[in-house]
Amino acid sequence: MRRRLLAWLLPTTLALAAIWLWAAYAIVVHFVNVAYDRSLEDSVETIARQVVASDSGFSVDLPPAARQMLEFDRVDRILYQMVDDQGVRHVGNGEVPAPVTSQTNSHGNVFYDLTRDGQHLRAVQTRVSGAGGRFMLVRVAETRQKRNMLSREVMAYMVAPQSLFMAGIIVLIWIGVGRGIAPLARVRDAIARLDPSDLRRIDDHALPMELHQQVSVMNGLIARLAALLSAQRRFIADASHQLRTPLTNIRTQVELALRAGSYEDMRAMLEKVDAASSRLVRLTGQLLTLSRIEAGADGFAHRADFAIDAVVADVVAWSIPAALKKGIEIGFDAPPDGVPFHGDQHAIEQLMANLVDNAVNYTPAGGRIFVTVGKTGQGVQLIVQDNGPGLGAADRERVLNRFDRGAQPSGTGSGLGLSIAQEVVRLHHGTIRLDESTGGGLKVEVRLPLTVVPQ
Structure with missing residues (x-):
């Protein structure tokens, strides 16, 4: 029974743990993206503040030192681009495509994902308005390596304690199942100790309430079995006692008949044998009838x-x-x-x-x-x-x-x-x-x- 319970509990527990890990990884990825998206948004707004709009158009004041700071990253590649409403590219270090599908935050900035040269990038776009309905789009994109590295590191720190936690749960399940089925083992041992000569009821005082009904049914069966065995023992004792006398009489009459000196004496003895045999047949039939009735045999049901x-x-x-x-x-x-x-x-x-x-x-x-x-x-x-x-x-x-x-x-x-x-x-x-x-x-x-x- 322990193996059967563990076969149900352990796969379920492991499945729940796997679901938990998947959900935890999704949460970690979400908050890592939120953190890096804020940094990316700061970068695009910093560039947007360097755009000057005038009646003649747009100008960008982005010193070389600022460009170096913007483009510098030990892990990811940073791309930025500024394009006006005429499609003219003003400043940038690479092509950053326009968003196809996107999500806009509360600041009006547009975040979207794109793929370039086989790399997955996260991008953000903001809009700078000018005179006469003109505008300039500022886009900044970065590869996702820092995001992926941080997500993996966080998950690595989470998986280790989670593994210990799961190992502890498995040990507790093993111990708990063993303790849970211990009363069943006691019932099994009590049944194994039953002897046909001493059929005692199983004590249910120390058993859980959940087992009382089952033990009560079993005690009822033991009581019926004890009554049946008692009836059989009484039948055997009564039969041996009651059959002994007529059998002895028959044997005695047969011996006397064999020693009879005349036909008349032999016939008298055989008539007594016949009478005793008739009583014996009737007694045997009554004993069998009484035995079947007391034992609740199918013949009387x-x-x-x-x-x-x-x-x-x-x-x-x-x-x-x-x-x-x-x-x-x-x-x-x-x-x-x-x-x-x-x-x-x-x-x-x-x-x-x-x-x-x-x-x-x-x-x-x-x-x-x-x-x-x-x-x-x-x-x-x-x-x-x-x-x-x-x-x-x-x-x-x-x-x-x-x-x-x-x-x-x-x-x-x-x-x-x-x-x-x-x-x-x-x-x-x-x-x-x-x-x-x-x-x-x-x-x-x-x-x-x-x-x-x-x-």
């Missing part, structure tokens, strides 16, 4: 519009064989016009399958289960009630925890069905309530917000 009464009816239909096998009567009721719903259909299926299966598992032979789908003012109401042994008031909160079947753990359940139901309800921002049914059994009431997307 596909929300769509569907008829929730039809889904519940299908779940009840799937449960009829198991209910009939125990002699349990199972009923279903829903509004005739249907109940539209927006949510995760597969998760709702899991919710109702666990509630109905839980009721079938704990309801004694000859019992009754009734499933109801209804509409409320704020959403959907799902009720599963039976006339089984029910639960005490103290157990109704406990059984929502995983692998907790309350104080009366009769039946063959694993203690996961209501936990899965509670997680599905949580994903849909609903509520679940356990109460005593009218027949003395358990009544499970689920309320889900009706969030149907308008078509």
Whole structure:
């Protein structure tokens, strides 16, 4: 990042320095020209004062000593010329052409540039008026060597400190960029020190305010990752604990079956193996379902519009064989016009399958289960009630925890069905309530917000 920032800052700084030097050189040239133009103007006005106008014309009183002083210069060549309105040349040491383009100052003198014999000259022209509308033009020109030399000398004195100044700026930029990205380096080091077994949030107290939002987003990601890893660890621990018992039972029954002395004994043992295998398959499915829900897997994130009464009816239909096998009567009721719903259909299926299966598992032979789908003012109401042994008031909160079947753990359940139901309800921002049914059994009431997307 430092290299990238320097790649942006240094060229920009150097470009600004180059612009500054160019502007400084233009300013120096301007003021050097102003100074030498004033000297040139003094020369042309000195000559103009030597012009005497009369009725007969013009005369020039320019002694030889004055001419020598005017023409003397160690560096530049000085030219002057006086021409009247008739084009007659009176005094001069060289040809000074008339101005083509010029600029006139406040004294009425005309300054202009010209080129002669390959040399660039600066010239000034003034006008001396005489009688009868006659006039004489006095012109003085000089080469530009002194001007150029002085401009270069001034710039040389300016470039040296400017170079030191730019070197200092570059050093300060290097140090400033390093100090500026130091908090980012601390964040990087904090991320590098993160360990899957100890995902701590990044401390942002010593960081600049500009980084607080980014670190906050990162801490949120770390928190979600920590929750995911925690859910995975709980799943592994619970799975290893819950699967160990049925696997041990299956192995024991298989060993007994292998040592059975008769076909009837072997068949009895294999029937126990079959029952244990069925419980193991159901337990494995419930563990996987609970793991996906807690981890927020994509399988429980596909929300769509569907008829929730039809889904519940299908779940009840799937449960009829198991209910009939125990002699349990199972009923279903829903509004005739249907109940539209927006949510995760597969998760709702899991919710109702666990509630109905839980009721079938704990309801004694000859019992009754009734499933109801209804509409409320704020959403959907799902009720599963039976006339089984029910639960005490103290157990109704406990059984929502995983692998907790309350104080009366009769039946063959694993203690996961209501936990899965509670997680599905949580994903849909609903509520679940356990109460005593009218027949003395358990009544499970689920309320889900009706969030149907308008078509």
